[in-house]
Amino acid sequence: MRFQARLKRDWRFWKGLSRTLKRVKTITRESDNLICDDIQAALELYRNRPAMTFEGRTVTYGELDGIANRYAHWAKSQNLRRGQVVALFMPNRLEYFAIWYGLSKVGVVTALINNQLVGAPLAHCLNISGANHVLVDGDTSPAFGAALGQLDRPMQQWILGPAHGGQRDLIQALKSCSQLPPDRSVRDGMTANDTALLIYTSGTTGLPKAARITHMRAQLYMRGFAGSTGALKTDRIYVCLPLYHATGGLCALGAALLNGGSVVLKRKFSASQFWPDIIAENCTMFVYIGELCRYLVNYPEVLEETRHKLRLAFGNGLRPDVWPTLKRRFRIPDILEFYGSTEGNVSLFNWDGREGAIGRVPKWLKARFSIRLVQYDQEAGIVERAANGLCIECGAGQVGQCIGKIGSDVRTDFSGYLDKAASESKILQNVFERGDAWFATGDLMKSDADGYFYFVDRIGETFRWKGENVSTSEVAEQLLVFPGVDEATVYGVQVEGADGRAGMAALVMNGPFDVKAFGEHVAREMPPYAQPLFIRLLPALDTTGTFKIRKVDLVSDGYDPNRIKGVMYFKDPKRGYVKLTKSVFERLQAGAFRI
Structure with missing residues (x-):
C-alpha cells in the first residue's frame, strides 16, 4: 500500500511537471x-x-x-x-x-x-x-x-x-x-x-x-501557470489579488488567457463577497495568497461556501494550519501551492497536495533541479562555509537558506533589479565549486526525506504581512519623521492565528507621545499593510558593539503586557492606537479583533 501511495504521488508530480515543461520548453532569450x-x-x-x-x-x-x-x-x-x-x-x-x-x-x-x-x-x-x-x-x-x-x-x-x-x-x-x-x-x-x-x-x-x-x-510566468494549473478554456478564474504583483497579474492571468479561459477580476478581496461572487460567476478556480485564505476560514460560515463549482485553488503562502480547514470546510478538490519570487530563479510546485509543503524536488530529479538549501548562521547573517570555503548543503530536517543556481536558460536566469548593486547583493559566489553563482532567496526553509520543501521564515530586515513584504528600515524612516521620535526600530512579531508577522515599532521619545497625531501620521504616510500594529515606548534602545540595534531581544519580548513593563499600544481596527492593556491583550489572543 505504501508503494502504491508513493507511485500515485510521483505520478501526480510528473504529470504537473510535464504539463509545465511542455509550455515553457520553447522559451529562449534569443x-x-x-x-x-x-x-x-x-x-x-x-x-x-x-x-x-x-x-x-x-x-x-x-x-x-x-x-x-x-x-x-x-x-x-x-x-x-x-x-x-x-x-x-x-x-x-x-x-x-x-x-x-x-x-x-x-x-x-x-x-x-x-x-x-x-x-x-x-x-x-x-x-x-x-x-x-x-x-x-x-x-x-x-x-x-x-x-x-x-x-x-x-x-x-x-x-x-x-x-x-x-x-x-x-x-x-x-x-x-x-x-x-x-x-x-x-x-x-x-x-x-x-x-x-x-x-x-x-x-x-x-x-x-x-x-x-x-x-x-513574463512568458515563464504566464505559460508556466497555463501548464501547471491544468486550466482549460472552460475555466473561469477568480482574481482578487492586485495585478501589480506577479501572482495575480501574470500567473493567474496566464492560466486563464493563454488557455482560452475567463478572468473574473475584482477590485480587491472581500471575505463577505467572495463566495457570492464565486457562485454568481460560475468560477472554477481562484488564485490566493495565504492571508486571503486565513480571512476566509476565519469568516463565519455561509450557505454559499460549499455550493460552488471550484475544482482548484492555486497560490502561495498557505499556512499549514489553515490548509486542511480551507480544503475540507469549503470542499475544494485540489490545492496547488507554489513558491517563487518576482525576481528570483527558484520555483517550486506542490502538485500532489502534501499539506504544508510549498513544493517538492524528488530524489530522482534532484540533479535536474538547481535548487538547494545551504546552512545559514542567523546570528551572523551569513551562509556557513566549510574549511575549503564552500557552502554546506543542509540535510533532511535542517533549516537553511534556499538558493538557486544562476545559468543561461530560462529556468535559471536571474535578471535582477534596475539597481546593479542590489542585484549583486543577491548573488552568492563559490557555493559548491569555484566560480559558480547562486541566487540567494532570503528565505529559510527545510526539506524532508521525500523531497518536500517547507517554508520557515524570512531572513533579515523584511517581514511579510497581509501578503506584502514590509521593509523595516523603510517604516522606521517614516516613524523618525514624526515630531518627538528620537530613535525607532521596527520588527515583525507573530500574532496568534495570523499569517506572517505583524509590524511592531519600538520608539524612544524626547517628549510626550501624542498617540492620536501619531496614528494620523502613520495613516497618511504608509500603506495599510506597513502600518505598525504594535508600538512600544522605551527609554533607550540596546545596541551591539558596532552600534546596531539589538532587535533579537525585542522580537523575543513580543507584546505581552504580562511580561513587559512600560507603555505599549495596539492599533485597534476601529479606534486606532489604544493602550495595550492586559484585557486588550486577552481579547487579541482570543481573536476578538479582525486584524
Whole structure:
C-alpha cells in the first residue's frame, strides 16, 4: 500500500511537471517571440470567447485586444520609443492588463506601481522607474498629486476620468487611436531578453526595488501557470489579488488567457463577497495568497461556501494550519501551492497536495533541479562555509537558506533589479565549486526525506504581512519623521492565528507621545499593510558593539503586557492606537479583533 501511495504521488508530480515543461520548453532569450506575441496568438484563437469580467462588464478576447491596441497607438502618438518606460499607477480595473499588454506591442516598458503607496515610497518608485508619463485614475490621482514635490523630474499625468489641473484626459486621447494591431515591424530586433515590465519588491532592506521582468520571464510566468494549473478554456478564474504583483497579474492571468479561459477580476478581496461572487460567476478556480485564505476560514460560515463549482485553488503562502480547514470546510478538490519570487530563479510546485509543503524536488530529479538549501548562521547573517570555503548543503530536517543556481536558460536566469548593486547583493559566489553563482532567496526553509520543501521564515530586515513584504528600515524612516521620535526600530512579531508577522515599532521619545497625531501620521504616510500594529515606548534602545540595534531581544519580548513593563499600544481596527492593556491583550489572543 505504501508503494502504491508513493507511485500515485510521483505520478501526480510528473504529470504537473510535464504539463509545465511542455509550455515553457520553447522559451529562449534569443527568440524574437515576445510575451505580446504569446497573448496575441491566444487572442486570435479565442477571439469571440469571454476574456475578462469586471464589475458587471464582460469583454471578449477580441475586444480586449482592441483596448490594448489603442494603448499601443497612444504610445506611438506620444513618440514613446521601445525601451522607454510608462508608469501604471492604478488599482485593479478592466483596462489594467490591456494597458501593459498594449504598450509591450510597441516595445514600451510598463512600471507596475503598487496602488497603495503614498508619499516618499511612491515618489521613490516613480523616480527609479525612469518614466516620464504616469497613468492614473480617480482613485490614485490624489496620491500622485501629493507626491509631486518629491519627484526628481517632471512627469506627465494621464487620467482615466475627468481631467483637471495639470492632468491630461486619457479617455479622450484614446478615442483617436486605432483598435487595429500596430505593425509587428515596430518590434524588429527585439528579443525575449528585452525588458517588458518593472515589478517592485521590498527586498530585504530599504525602499522598494524595481525587478526587471524580461519578456522571457513574463512568458515563464504566464505559460508556466497555463501548464501547471491544468486550466482549460472552460475555466473561469477568480482574481482578487492586485495585478501589480506577479501572482495575480501574470500567473493567474496566464492560466486563464493563454488557455482560452475567463478572468473574473475584482477590485480587491472581500471575505463577505467572495463566495457570492464565486457562485454568481460560475468560477472554477481562484488564485490566493495565504492571508486571503486565513480571512476566509476565519469568516463565519455561509450557505454559499460549499455550493460552488471550484475544482482548484492555486497560490502561495498557505499556512499549514489553515490548509486542511480551507480544503475540507469549503470542499475544494485540489490545492496547488507554489513558491517563487518576482525576481528570483527558484520555483517550486506542490502538485500532489502534501499539506504544508510549498513544493517538492524528488530524489530522482534532484540533479535536474538547481535548487538547494545551504546552512545559514542567523546570528551572523551569513551562509556557513566549510574549511575549503564552500557552502554546506543542509540535510533532511535542517533549516537553511534556499538558493538557486544562476545559468543561461530560462529556468535559471536571474535578471535582477534596475539597481546593479542590489542585484549583486543577491548573488552568492563559490557555493559548491569555484566560480559558480547562486541566487540567494532570503528565505529559510527545510526539506524532508521525500523531497518536500517547507517554508520557515524570512531572513533579515523584511517581514511579510497581509501578503506584502514590509521593509523595516523603510517604516522606521517614516516613524523618525514624526515630531518627538528620537530613535525607532521596527520588527515583525507573530500574532496568534495570523499569517506572517505583524509590524511592531519600538520608539524612544524626547517628549510626550501624542498617540492620536501619531496614528494620523502613520495613516497618511504608509500603506495599510506597513502600518505598525504594535508600538512600544522605551527609554533607550540596546545596541551591539558596532552600534546596531539589538532587535533579537525585542522580537523575543513580543507584546505581552504580562511580561513587559512600560507603555505599549495596539492599533485597534476601529479606534486606532489604544493602550495595550492586559484585557486588550486577552481579547487579541482570543481573536476578538479582525486584524
